[in-house]
Amino acid sequence: MTAAVIRMLDDERLRPAAARVRPDVDPDEVIARVAWSVLVEPGDGVAGTLIAEHGARRALQMAVGESSLLAPGSLGSQQLSEALARWRPRARAQAVVDAMASCADIGGRLLLPGDELWPAGLDDLGVHGPLVLWARGDLRACAGPATVSIVGARAATGYGESVAAELAGDLAASGVVVISGGAYGIDGAAHRAALGAGGTTIAFLAGGMDRAYPAGHQQLFDRIRARGAVLSEVPCGSAPTKWRFLQRNRLIAAAGMATVVVEAGWRSGSLNTAGHAAALGRPLGAVPGPVSSAASAGCHRLLREYDAVCVTSAQDVRELWDDVVAEPVPTESISPDQIRLLDALSGRTPRDAAEIARLSGLDASRVRSLLGLLGLDGTVEQVRDGWRRTS
């Protein structure tokens, strides 16, 4: 296999294909990154470590070239040899050419780490971050100054979809890029509301960005591309497998400045996204709902067990990243003595200060000073036979 693998990098179709997706970048770098995107499943930390330590090109030569080139680095030799055994069955030049060509054919673009438009939050994933992003749409959305991930159950209720739409619409209207996963239910409601508010939205897909998944969202994805972006770390043609869904969730969690779960069943996949957000130290919000609603059970679980913040409005969501100090518990704006004094006053029968002192349990001089104070703002009034409340 080694010889075939080495030949993979010499395939003459690679450079023209690379020029189609990124004419502005050294083709060897493009080819190496794309090859990695073809070789590994999302979140492969061994590949990420190798690339971080040696760069994509040299790491690729190590991985699919001569084994003897492999420097131990921070990886154990067993870890490395297991990884090579994983990667090599996929080492075909055709797959790398196809990945680039199919992207170019549908007008897509390749984003690379370090690009100006590379979503900054993804860097926090470290060696588990995506190696490339396949992208379609208006990629300026990827560099949005403020981003929020709004996710939730596919089996959402009307309540959940309406709250998702309210939050996403409000936030998008104020310039926040709304990130979600393009699924039915909460995701779709969030994307749609962001677009409806004239804002920008990003969908991270688990499969290739050439496939509408779910198929019923083909039109929605078309609309997202017109004013935002559809992104995936796996090449066109890749199926949205369960593993890729779980890994896709880490991209959603990392790309948003905060993650909000609107509705989620007790074991919803959205809790996986929430777990990623928490692991990354991203603020995590959960929208409450009726305790009788199974679609809110996961949100209540996040509130109860995972210290999610209860969010009920777009303003609450903004405060997730604004780190606003909580206001004090509402207390009476009038003093305890004032309350007691007012308790002792009637709106009809005037009472004299001595009577008010006895009724309120306040001493007479305190009563007089309070009456004076409350008389100033019109809360009490003095009449011929004493004092009474005005309201």
Added chain:
Amino acid sequence: MTAAVIRMLDDERLRPAAARVRPDVDPDEVIARVAWSVLVEPGDGVAGTLIAEHGARRALQMAVGESSLLAPGSLGSQQLSEALARWRPRARAQAVVDAMASCADIGGRLLLPGDELWPAGLDDLGVHGPLVLWARGDLRACAGPATVSIVGARAATGYGESVAAELAGDLAASGVVVISGGAYGIDGAAHRAALGAGGTTIAFLAGGMDRAYPAGHQQLFDRIRARGAVLSEVPCGSAPTKWRFLQRNRLIAAAGMATVVVEAGWRSGSLNTAGHAAALGRPLGAVPGPVSSAASAGCHRLLREYDAVCVTSAQDVRELWDDVVAEPVPTESISPDQIRLLDALSGRTPRDAAEIARLSGLDASRVRSLLGLLGLDGTVEQVRDGWRRTS
């Protein structure tokens, strides 16, 4: 005034009246405590401190007897003289006699701190605790081994009342004494459900226990007395003033092992109870509801800003005091590699190990061992042309 004040304690009607409410206790102690209950408004920390330092009788002699008897103790002289000016307008023997007689007339009883049936949690209020409790009903309820305070909005929704009833009914059925404030809405629903479940419930009133407040709950209070208790720290005939409502809330918070707010508006009085519970270090729960419901806004505020625990079931409430360790976030019970392997298998078309390795991005030997493992539990099966999923 001093002479009149001293004479107050010599009134010959005091001892017979004291014997009617507590024949088993030294009448001087009963008279002193009741006199304090008449002199002060609830939560008077100066009175509490004086009593803690000198005992009720001597403190009373200091307060309404000769001023020269006053020992400075931990109170400042200005604080003391202000307090005397508050208390003395109420120093009438008639009021003390009336307090005891009116209690006895309606079959009530007087509870004193240290009594076996004195609700233990109230001691945590320290010098702000009640000086006596006027009580009616089956007072064994006061010594319940487990107690929970369930409170909320008077302007409750059907949703809130139904959740309150579910929580209170379930908890009461398992022997937990349900404490509330006897108001319309959530309070009433909690009391009723506790009774309906054959359990025990306690209502703390803001006014005298001889008055049904609200009047529409007269029948409910009758039912509570049959199997639980109606308690108040102010004597019969006392009006339920706003101050007394606010102070009553501290009794509810202190008497329960935990406080649960079921529904509350943004500035509901229930938040005052919640604040007392938090100040006392009592676990605080809040029931979530639709974000669109104004009646849940206060609960969401407690969750969001005051670290209340999200409770959705009676079991959640029990865990408030059981201090149960949270379970880990739900994760896949099968390993990441198993997910990837299963993603690469079809339920119809059999695939050989090499094909599965390529599709899954796992190495061939790992694929073989996983197939063996999953074959054992029947998740995959080997057929003539390879492997496939069984489900």
